[in-house]
Amino acid sequence: MGKNIVSLFPEKFRQVITDSIKNDRDKLEEIRVRINRPLELVLNGEFITFDDLHVNEVDGQFILNQLSGFSRYKFEEELKQGYITVTGGHRVGFVGRTVLEKGSIKQIQSISSFNIRIASEKIDVAQPMIRSIVNRDSYHNTLIIGPPQSGKTTLLRDLCRLIGTGWGTMTAKKVGVVDERSEIAGSKNGIPHYQVGKRTDVLDGCPKSEGMMLMIRSMSPDVIVVDEIGSHQDIEAIQETIRSGVRLICTLHSDSYQSVLRSKQLAPLIENNYFNRFVILDRNKKITILNHQGRPAWQNGGVTSELDWGNSFNYRQLSNRI
Template structure:
């Protein structure tokens, strides 16, 4: 495990321009706490650690990122071939070895009313992939019945660790434990955050019975998995569109159990969302897990059943 941590650290360090790399190395004593590195041309270098933003090297004497820093970093990320990453760039991000994701902003090139590419890149957001094996241990007993998973919706504000939590849920459902018999799990990983696939290989631990559709739209991917891989459980992160909701309903009707997440402050706000609110009122999900930052990222604030009764509150 320690070797894996060191490898992931070096994967991040090695993609950064030399000046930025030195500043990050000098400022971050524990890479496990690093969440984001924000690199914007002409602006201070920012990092996110444990939910707190920091200016490097310090707020009084910030390092201002240059266009050369952006170019050097993109060169390392794309191995000096932007063309080879055109398909990923048009989605606004690139997934690199280790499952880390680099968000990209700049001049968008449109062709036939669709995004073709991004040029003149001016901003990068390096999001560090973290695995916390066992972080779903406390949740599993609440979302299983008779050795099967319940339809579960995870409700969370941004940066509360929901993706890390879902990742460990997938692993435990796939491998099985005392609460659930191991079963096939289909993952639609639209933004390469759950599996963190690099050249088609998952960089994160998602279990022995897990199949991943990487960089695939959620709604289309759920239907593809049902037709091709016959999963017992389907997992998706950050649902939102009407197509996503309709695909979830279809998957449930096909007998698949669902693990999904949505950005929302609490149960009340989630219930007011168009279409999703209708699923909640119809009690399609059996469990609702609300995360919060009061006790740290990924910590459970409340768990409700399909009738809105509180099963757990921290």
């Protein structure tokens, strides 16, 4: 966790947060702030509350000012969407009283809760499974599926690094990252904060649907990487990207492969076999990789494999099964 996260808080909170995670920095997942209630930290799935350290409205305003740079006007789009991404790829979500316009959210006012989700970089976390998405001298079009906090972006980031740098006998490919929320590369002023590959180019803060086409026109990538697809515009852009011959790796919020198959929004992609690999994650960091027919493409004994995201992984035992 960087200093920029601690600096979001008033002075009285900073030392408490720093002391609480000094031996467990890599385990911090979230910092939750609720007005008139105790500060909460989530470490490795377990939560800690500080009952003697309540957050008041002045504290909440301080955090909001730090996030917006004291300009609510520049913060207008984020206030509408309910989140902002800060340096390092950390996402800050917030809720409160909504202001509606023609039935849609115009912005969120009187913010009552913040959720700071800590981004992490875990080098080689994708190494055990990357062989299963190789297609000759390139890669399969791959959809990574999982609920929030299942590690989709962490896995995607390391795939970028490996594909854009090369590994084993695979040469480095030209990777184009369309990083709409600045979470994959964690860019500041357009410069990536995380390791995303030697041959990787990052388009930061651009809508995915527009960015995929821009990336193809301007950077001629071999592989395009995007996070959190879902809109109708995203689906159309994905079809155009794959039809153009560029490989695509992306993530999707979903609880299961079966839910993806039932999705009307995704039907054009699933029914026409746009994806050759489906990587399914859950909050326990289990991983299952299926081919376009829904059959296992990578396994360790059974259908699912355990991926220890915090430690090294012996993937040699799997190489003859892929």
